[in-house]
Amino acid sequence: MSLVLDRITLTYPDGDGRLTALDDVSLTVPKGTLTAVVGPSGSGKSSLLAVAATLIGPDSGRVVVDGTDTAGLDRAELTSLRRTRIGIVFQQANLLPSLTAAEQLQVMAHLDGRSPRSALPRALELLDAVGLHDQAHRRPHQLSGGQRQRINIARALMNDPTVLLVDEPTSALDHERGAAVLELITELTHRRATATVLVTHDRTHLTAVDQIAEVHDGRLVVPSAAA
């Protein structure tokens, strides 16, 4: 099992009291499978992703990434775990305007203390995997929204993560491009054997997911096998 959320409770300060964003949530995502997290606005989807990414520590419960219980790790170890085992795709691509597509990916290696030059072959391989091998030299303003989102996905895979967390990747895309990006995420999940969690409020493209986790008011309603 690559990602296990075990009885997670998360609260935020709310006036004099606390707001419960996640209430006893348990979810297991095996390698090579895709779990969609769906639910209305404010139900707790982003909170669940942030806890899975170890960006927020829960009030209680365990987050286990690739067999490692993250509760036992200090800040530096958590940073290292995030860099090496967890790929995160945020809603907006947040690409650096002055860098080419290949350089956006090479930066990830640089952050990890490796030389960008040595990371070029992997960057090109991943750009190829997301169908952008002929766009490696282009900068963000020369690319479409769908292409930018593909770079965003390729960048998250740069350090070969076991867990891939994706937040609303299709929200800035039209229907066709959204479907293509979801197809790509599904294919990469299988090919690269990542445990992938995809947060979305849009159920239209969810035909190929392995599991749908529905969140309502911070509770997981039905973790069920997808049709």
Ligand SMILES: Nc1ncnc2c1ncn2[C@@H]1O[C@H](COP(=O)(O)OP(=O)(O)OP(=O)(O)O)[C@@H](O)[C@H]1O
């Ligand atoms: N930093 C915060 N401080 C206080 N409350 C927060 C914070 N972040 C989220 N919340 C609250 O926690 C609950 C869950 O929010 P969350 O962002 O996880 O929902 P969501 O399902 O991702 O919503 P959306 O689909 O609108 O992005 C909401 O009631 C929200 O107002």
